[in-house]
Amino acid sequence: MSRRINGLQAWALQRFSAVFLIGFSLYVLLDLSINPVSGYSQWRSWLGQPLNSVLIMLASAMLLIHAWVGIRDVIMDYIHPLALRVLVLSLFALGLLASAAWLATILIKVLV
Amino acid sequence: MLTGNNKRPVFLTLYQIRLPVTAVLSIFHRVFGVIMVIAIPFLIYQLDKSVTSEQAYDEVVECLSSPWLRVLTGLLAWFFIYHLLAGIRFLILDLDIGTERVMARNSAWLVYALALLAAVALMAVLL
Numbered sequence: 001m002s003r004r005i006n007g008l009q010a011w012a013l014q015r016f017s018a019v020f021l022i023g024f025s026l027y028v029l030l031d032l033s034i035n036p037v038s039g040y041s042q043w044r045s046w047l048g049q050p051l052n053s054v055l056i057m058l059a060s061a062m063l064l065i066h067a068w069v070g071i072r073d074v075i076m077d078y079i080h081p082l083a084l085r086v087l088v089l090s091l092f093a094l095g096l097l098a099s100a101a102w103l104a105t106i107l108i109k110v111l112v
Numbered sequence: 113m114l115t116g117n118n119k120r121p122v123f124l125t126l127y128q129i130r131l132p133v134t135a136v137l138s139i140f141h142r143v144f145g146v147i148m149v150i151a152i153p154f155l156i157y158q159l160d161k162s163v164t165s166e167q168a169y170d171e172v173v174e175c176l177s178s179p180w181l182r183v184l185t186g187l188l189a190w191f192f193i194y195h196l197l198a199g200i201r202f203l204i205l206d207l208d209i210g211t212e213r214v215m216a217r218n219s220a221w222l223v224y225a226l227a228l229l230a231a232v233a234l235m236a237v238l239l
Contacts, residue, residue: 016197018203018204022196040166043163064152070142070149071146101158105160106160
């Protein structure tokens with residue numbers, strides 16, 4: 001795969017995830033302002049509603065993808081020595097993968 | 113990486129560079145984006161704790177309403193709103209709408225104005 005195609009893919013992923021996250025944010029803001037949630041049990045049942053848990057799952061994936069494309073762009077713009085660039089990219093990649101795993105365990109906790 | 117003309121002039125006297133409003137908007141969109149990426153583990157930690165038990169949930173609420181964390185979460189919320197608004201502007205620019213200089217500058221000022229409103233609203237909620 002050529003670098004140009006990679007760049008276009010990243011650009012498209014960044015835009016697609018951005019649009020999803022805008023929609024998700026508006027949904028959460030509207031839903032919580034119409035039906036405010038307070039207390040542990042309401043919070044758990046809000047997170048556990050079928051529509052909400054599916055949207056949160058998707059939004060988590062979109063957020064991490066968006067974060068990865070963005071941080072990758074920034075690192076490639078400002079960190080030029082190759083070894084350091086690879087090191088910093090790897091650290092963020094690991095951190096975001098760990099975040100994905102962590103978020104998955106939270107979602108399982110909410111649904112089980 | 114860079115090949116060809118390596119003797120091109122470089123002017124990096126930062127305090128003498130006057131950037132247009134659109135460039136400043138873009139830089140802060142970036143800076144706040146990076147800060148939010150770094151904040152992800154902290155936010156996941158709070159989310160994890162909030163679904164663990166009733167007691168842990170209360171601890172999260174208490175922790176987030178302490179003065180320092182209130183400032184921190186308020187700032188993060190403001191970074192998020194700024195990033196969102198500036199991002200919507202970029203998406204509209206991607207559609208080739210508002211790319212003329214006057215329009216681009218006006219829309220950048222509009223984002224600043226809306227972000228300022230959001231800051232005032234956040235302060236009203238948090239204080």
